[in-house]
Amino acid sequence: MALSKKDLLGLRGVPASEISEILNTAELMKVILASNNKKTPHLQGKTILTVFYENSTRTRLSFELASKYMGGVAANMSASGSSVAKGESLIDTARTLDRLASDVMILRHSMTGAPHLMAQHVKASVINAGDGTNEHPTQALLDMFTMKEKLGGISGLNVAIVGDVTHSRVARSNLWGLTTMGAKVTFAAPPTLLPPELAAAGCRVTEYVDDAVREADVVMGLRIQLERQQKGLFPTVREYHRYFGLTPERIALAKKGALVMHPGPMNRGVEISSLVADGEQSVIDEQVTNGVAVRMALLFLLTRRNVQ
Amino acid sequence: MKILIKNGTLITPEGQQKGDLLIESGKIAAMGGSLDAGNAEVHDASGLLVSPGLIDLHCHLREPGYEYKEDIASGTRAAARGGFTSVCCMANTSPVNDTVSVTELINAKARKNGVVRVFPIAAATKGMKGEELTEMGDLKEAGIVAVSDDGKSIPDAGRMRLVMSYARHFGLPVVDHPEDPNLVGGGVMNEGYWSTVLGLRGATRVAEESVIARNCMLAELEGAHLHVAHVSTAGGADIVRQFKARGVRVTAETAPHYLYATDAWVEGYDTNTRVNPPLRTDEDVKALVGALKDGTIDCIATDHAPHHKDDKNMEYALAATGISGLETALGVCWTALVVPGCLTPGQLLAKMTAAPASIFSLPGVSGKLEPGQPADITLIDPESEWTVDAAEFASKGKNTPFHGKKLTGRAVATYAAGVRVL
Numbered sequence: 001m002a003l004s005k006k007d008l009l010g011l012r013g014v015p016a017s018e019i020s021e022i023l024n025t026a027e028l029m030k031v032i033l034a035s036n037n038k039k040t041p042h043l044q045g046k047t048i049l050t051v052f053y054e055n056s057t058r059t060r061l062s063f064e065l066a067s068k069y070m071g072g073v074a075a076n077m078s079a080s081g082s083s084v085a086k087g088e089s090l091i092d093t094a095r096t097l098d099r100l101a102s103d104v105m106i107l108r109h110s111m112t113g114a115p116h117l118m119a120q121h122v123k124a125s126v127i128n129a130g131d132g133t134n135e136h137p138t139q140a141l142l143d144m145f146t147m148k149e150k151l152g153g154i155s156g157l158n159v160a161i162v163g164d165v166t167h168s169r170v171a172r173s174n175l176w177g178l179t180t181m182g183a184k185v186t187f188a189a190p191p192t193l194l195p196p197e198l199a200a201a202g203c204r205v206t207e208y209v210d211d212a213v214r215e216a217d218v219v220m221g222l223r224i225q226l227e228r229q230q231k232g233l234f235p236t237v238r239e240y241h242r243y244f245g246l247t248p249e250r251i252a253l254a255k256k257g258a259l260v261m262h263p264g265p266m267n268r269g270v271e272i273s274s275l276v277a278d279g280e281q282s283v284i285d286e287q288v289t290n291g292v293a294v295r296m297a298l299l300f301l302l303t304r305r306n307v308q
Numbered sequence: 309m310k311i312l313i314k315n316g317t318l319i320t321p322e323g324q325q326k327g328d329l330l331i332e333s334g335k336i337a338a339m340g341g342s343l344d345a346g347n348a349e350v351h352d353a354s355g356l357l358v359s360p361g362l363i364d365l366h367c368h369l370r371e372p373g374y375e376y377k378e379d380i381a382s383g384t385r386a387a388a389r390g391g392f393t394s395v396c397c398m399a400n401t402s403p404v405n406d407t408v409s410v411t412e413l414i415n416a417k418a419r420k421n422g423v424v425r426v427f428p429i430a431a432a433t434k435g436m437k438g439e440e441l442t443e444m445g446d447l448k449e450a451g452i453v454a455v456s457d458d459g460k461s462i463p464d465a466g467r468m469r470l471v472m473s474y475a476r477h478f479g480l481p482v483v484d485h486p487e488d489p490n491l492v493g494g495g496v497m498n499e500g501y502w503s504t505v506l507g508l509r510g511a512t513r514v515a516e517e518s519v520i521a522r523n524c525m526l527a528e529l530e531g532a533h534l535h536v537a538h539v540s541t542a543g544g545a546d547i548v549r550q551f552k553a554r555g556v557r558v559t560a561e562t563a564p565h566y567l568y569a570t571d572a573w574v575e576g577y578d579t580n581t582r583v584n585p586p587l588r589t590d591e592d593v594k595a596l597v598g599a600l601k602d603g604t605i606d607c608i609a610t611d612h613a614p615h616h617k618d619d620k621n622m623e624y625a626l627a628a629t630g631i632s633g634l635e636t637a638l639g640v641c642w643t644a645l646v647v648p649g650c651l652t653p654g655q656l657l658a659k660m661t662a663a664p665a666s667i668f669s670l671p672g673v674s675g676k677l678e679p680g681q682p683a684d685i686t687l688i689d690p691e692s693e694w695t696v697d698a699a700e701f702a703s704k705g706k707n708t709p710f711h712g713k714k715l716t717g718r719a720v721a722t723y724a725a726g727v728r729v730l
């Protein structure tokens with residue numbers, strides 16, 4: 001089986017069968033990653049471009065490594081060192097990159113919908129590596145992979161997602177992916193960081209972190225961008241942590257053995273205390289490893305489309 | 309030269325009647341059951357409605373300054389193609405229409421290049437900066453019909469009060485684009501379910517409604533005539549309704565897209581759905597239709613806002629706001645209002661002819677079919693089903709969310725002062 005669409009722009013609307021296919025393939029990739037010789041030929045002859053208009057550590061490197069482990073040619077374009085800095089439009093940049101014989105373009109951009117726009121103008125497959133406040137589908141895929149690996153499945157899980165939901169693309173991608181796979185999602189945040197009518201999207205929404213965490217199988221923290229405080233969305237980091245942070249006391253409300261996750265980068269002592277981030281329930285470091293496996297799987301499945 | 313429009317259904321203030329209409333020397337010479345053709349050129353209007361030419365109180369012709377988006381020649385041709393014979397153009401040109409010299413330039417260009425009547429609207433404040441008043445007296449003598457900083461609001465309530473007070477003295481309506489920029493807060497679509505789902509920043513409806521309320525209160529305070537531009541929300545219509553009931557001199561318009569399209573159309577991030585105020589919800593559409601029916605909203609204006617594709621073909625939040633609307637207005641309104649039976653053809657056409665003419669007291673234009681009036685006439689095929697193709701627009705702005713949509717009802721011929729322009 002391969003993926004039905006040229007691009008992965010988000011998880012909204014992606015059927016459960018395709019998500020399962022990616023997660024199952026990622027299991028095989030993780031075996032390869034764990035071996036002494038991290039090399040497969042699946043992307044030989046393919047060119048993979050990472051196109052990053054925003055900073056990234058994990059996502060860009062894991063895509064690049066995933067490409068290289070599978071024999072693909074990986075190159076990176078970052079906005080600051082390119083014609084973008086000279087005012088080139090996204091569409092013109094996309095067309096230029098397409099002509100550089102790329103098979104897959106991985107785009108991170110500060111504007112919602114940028115990958116959708118790019119996908120309309122290029123032959124290459126486009127993977128959304130985070131667009132504005134919309135989606136970050138590969139993060140949610142690696143999160144789901146981690147849940148499945150640790151807890152045996154996704155369907156029926158209670159997943160609490162806590163933090164700046166309004167501005168989080170990780171939150172949206174997890175919402176769509178997890179609900180498609182049969183999990184129950186509860187979001188918790190102060191009202192200033194919750195988007196309107198979120199519950200209508202098929203989840204539970206609360207302003208009280210304790211309510212979300214109680215009986216959860218998975219507790220996921222979301223990054224609080226510190227500039228949100230300057231915009232008045234919460235008064236101080238201190239008070240945020242006190243009422244909305246993931247503390248050992250709050251994690252104790254979750255099910256025994258519940259997973260603690262975070263997409264990184266973390267603000268220790270703000271949305272998550274170090275005791276929790278480094279505690280035995282935390283799988284935050286493993287999420288990073290799984291990110292490479294999931295991205296290998298995705299690149300493999302997307303580039304196989306044209307073969308079949 | 310005489311033209312006899314035969315066998316049509318005349319839309320008159322008294323109602324619809326089958327009959328003929330004779331145009332002579334640019335005026336309506338006679339109307340009646342069956343007129344003698346004589347030596348007139350005959351235009352068979354069987355099956356067609358013979359309507360007063362449509363009147364648009366709110367469009368952007370972009371000249372001077374943004375001729376790459378639109379100019380008076382292309383904009384008035386777009387108007388004619390949409391069935392409009394009079395358009396009022398907003399002041400957000402470059403330079404801004406805040407002086408007599410710019411108004412005179414627009415008038416001269418309209419005489420030279422325009423195919424329909426053009427009535428300029430001047431800025432309410434110099435440079436549309438929301439600070440110093442424009443020379444409204446001189447501007448009125450030069451031919452402006454209203455003042456407006458449309459494109460943005462006048463955020464300072466104290467300044468707005470002065471605008472209303474001074475405009476009242478000269479009998480000029482004040483058209484406000486109601487929007488609190490702090491409440492919009494960078495929002496690019498309606499705040500609600502769809503902004504949450506699509507991950508775009510939302511602009512709350514209260515950003516519009518709070519300024520409508522403020523302006524209505526100021527109009528009451530100053531006894532001024534406030535005309536509320538492009539009402540897009542149920543709450544905005546409610547506020548207008550309340551102040552009308554109190555006897556405040558407030559009139560209101562909405563635009564065709566707010567009667568048909570919703571924020572769900574933003575899915576896919578087509579920047580042609582980006583407009584200000586943003587497309588709202590199904591509930592707002594229903595409420596606006598109700599407000600048209602009960603007279604709260606007096607008229608329909610296009611807010612025709614043509615843009616070059618270079619200003620639209622980009623990331624959603626960066627794209628220019630606005631819809632090229634003159635050529636779809638009638639079809640959209642017919643499809644949204646007449647086909648489902650919300651308004652009769654006569655009721656809809658009154659909102660696009662006599663009502664707007666009277667709101668701005670347009671000189672020489674009544675928006676009614678009456679002998680002696682200028683022969684501004686639009687022939688409408690109410691049954692015509694057609695598919696919008698932006699490439700066919702006479703407007704330079706091909707930016708429309710209705711491209712590819714099937715509509716019912718369209719203008720098939722337009723006469724401006726007796727001259728056929730469509």
